[in-house]
Amino acid sequence: MTSTKLESNRLVLKPLSFDELSYINDNTLEKIQIPIEQEALLGQTKLAISRKLDKMKNADKMAHEWFTYWLIIIKNNYKGIGFIGFKGIPKEDGGVEVGYSLSPGYREKGLMTEALSLLINWASKFHNCMGITATKVLKTNTGSNKVLINCKFILESSINEYNNYILRLK
Template identity: 60%
Template sequence: MNKIILESERLLLRPLSFDDLINIEKGTINLIKVHINQNAIFDFTKSAISKKIKKMEKVPKDIHEWYTYWLIVDKNTKSGIGFIGFKGTPDEGGHVEVGYSISCAYRKQGLMTEALSLLSNWASKNPDLKGITACKVLKTNTGSNRVLKNCNFKLASSSEEFNYYLLDIH
């Protein structure tokens, strides 16, 4: 995988390698070059990492950035505070779904908005990308709904329980 690092005022985004994901899954995060705040790894994050590992085993390494989690690194502490990533390359319609999480201690500071903006800008350079989706966002998750709106995602539809968002790229 390329040594891509995305940078904003307060954050670095670094795509995790296949081996990094394995280490998170096994609980051996001390083997990863960047310190990861243990509070950033939720049960659902571990579950998503297991799914990402299975997908990454089946795709060429040169597109792993589209399948892996990107570690959100706080530039001040030089510590991993969250994860963000896509669920693969753009589909036939040119859309890709994004997912993310951040340590509770780093919420309500605009950091996830910063991270999502960074990753969306990186992804927008792919000529096949027409839009980024955020599916099954719980209506009760006010933080995530706010992040998506702050990043110019539009509410595409909703159900009784979930909101579905879209960011048009081209």
């Protein structure tokens, strides 16, 4: 795996290794060199990490950064405050889906917009990535909807309680 890190003024995004994700999944956070906010692991995050580990077992190691979660690290205290990542490599149509979560205490500060912008910029450098989707975003999750709109995603469809977004890169 490469040691790619993405940086902005306030954040660092670090792709987590399979082992690091396993430590998080197993609640052995002390084995990770970067402290992670406990609140960043609430809700569906742990389940999502478990599912991601299952997918990564069979993934090409050269495509690791497309399958893993990137730890969102805030620079002022160098602590992990959330996760962001794609659900695999771009498909034949060039589309890839993004998912993310952020510790509640760090929401509404523009940090997820900053993190998503970093990841979009990274993905846009790959010729086979033509667009990014965000699907099944709860309409009631105003923060997530706002992040996507701030990052220039377009509302593609709205079904029942969900919104589906797309960002065309090329």
